[in-house]
Amino acid sequence: DVKVTQSSRYLVKRTGEKVFLECVQDMDHENMFWYRQDPGLGLRLIYFSYDVKMKEKGDIPEGYSVSREKKERFSLILESASTNQTSMYLCASTEASSYEQYFGPGTRLTVT
Amino acid sequence: RKEVEQDPGPFNVPEGATVAFNCTYSNSASQSFFWYRQDCRKEPKLLMSVYSSGNEDGRFTAQLNRASQYISLLIRDSKLSDSATYLCVVRRSSYKLIFGSGTRLLVRP
Numbered sequence A: 001d002v003k004v005t006q007s008s009r010y011l012v013k014r015t016g017e018k019v020f021l022e023c024v025q026d027m028d029h030e031n032m033f034w035y036r037q038d039p040g041l042g043l044r045l046i047y048f049s050y051d052v053k054m055k056e057k058g059d060i061p062e063g064y065s066v067s068r069e070k071k072e073r074f075s076l077i078l079e080s081a082s083t084n085q086t087s088m089y090l091c092a093s094t095e096a097s098s099y100e101q102y103f104g105p106g107t108r109l110t111v112t
Numbered sequence B: 001r002k003e004v005e006q007d008p009g010p011f012n013v014p015e016g017a018t019v020a021f022n023c024t025y026s027n028s029a030s031q032s033f034f035w036y037r038q039d040c041r042k043e044p045k046l047l048m049s050v051y052s053s054g055n056e057d058g059r060f061t062a063q064l065n066r067a068s069q070y071i072s073l074l075i076r077d078s079k080l081s082d083s084a085t086y087l088c089v090v091r092r093s094s095y096k097l098i099f100g101s102g103t104r105l106l107v108r109p
Helices: none
Strands: A004-006 A010-013 A019-025 A031-038 A042-051 A054-057 A064-070 A073-078 A087-094 A107-111 B004-006 B011-014 B019-025 B032-038 B044-050 B055-057 B060-065 B070-075 B084-091 B097-099 B103-108
Touching (some): A004 A087, A010 A019, A019 A031, A019 A107, A031 A064, A042 A064, A042 B097, B004 B084, B019 B084, B032 B060, B044 B055, B070 B084
Parallel strands (some): A010 A107
Antiparallel strands (some): A004 A019, A019 A073, A031 A042, A031 A087, A042 A054, A087 A107, B004 B019, B019 B070, B032 B044, B032 B084, B060 B070, B084 B097, B084 B103
16 A cells, blocks of 8 residues: 655644655655645645656745655755645655555644 | 636535536646545545546546536445545646545435
């Protein structure tokens, strides 16, 4: 079974703090993704990575950066958290030749 | 206008009912289509892919109409365990999936 894990289920941070969200997958998948999910807006792609040290911006990259130093780990960084970044953050991974994305359990981030 | 549009529901149906959801997409160059299921407070999981000829998986039938740019999901003989949010998903390019905001289904005893 594919397993995607995220470092925290719930996180509360203050405005201006630097926030790290970690994602690890155990299936040697090439592609990894970070989404945020908000009511009425669905899942929106923030960044994705198709290889170690490779990344591409998704639809809403502003205010976020990512890091992929190892194949199994993809980190999302909020350089200076703001209240409009309060959301559910979901990480996903997939094989290079597949479109089925496997999701982690999500991190609910609240920025106060 | 959203690239993938779904009726948010909720659809409230009795056990055993047949229920259908539709989804429309705006980009005619979209390449692949899927339905994902998301249980309350859980992550999305792939339910089924949608093929041009239509496809069935047990009680679930998915259809694609490229000319009208819509996708449908039919659930027959609804079970309580079918209660979830169903996400319509369109592949825009090699890596990018576009998710609809979901249709919520409640199956009551």
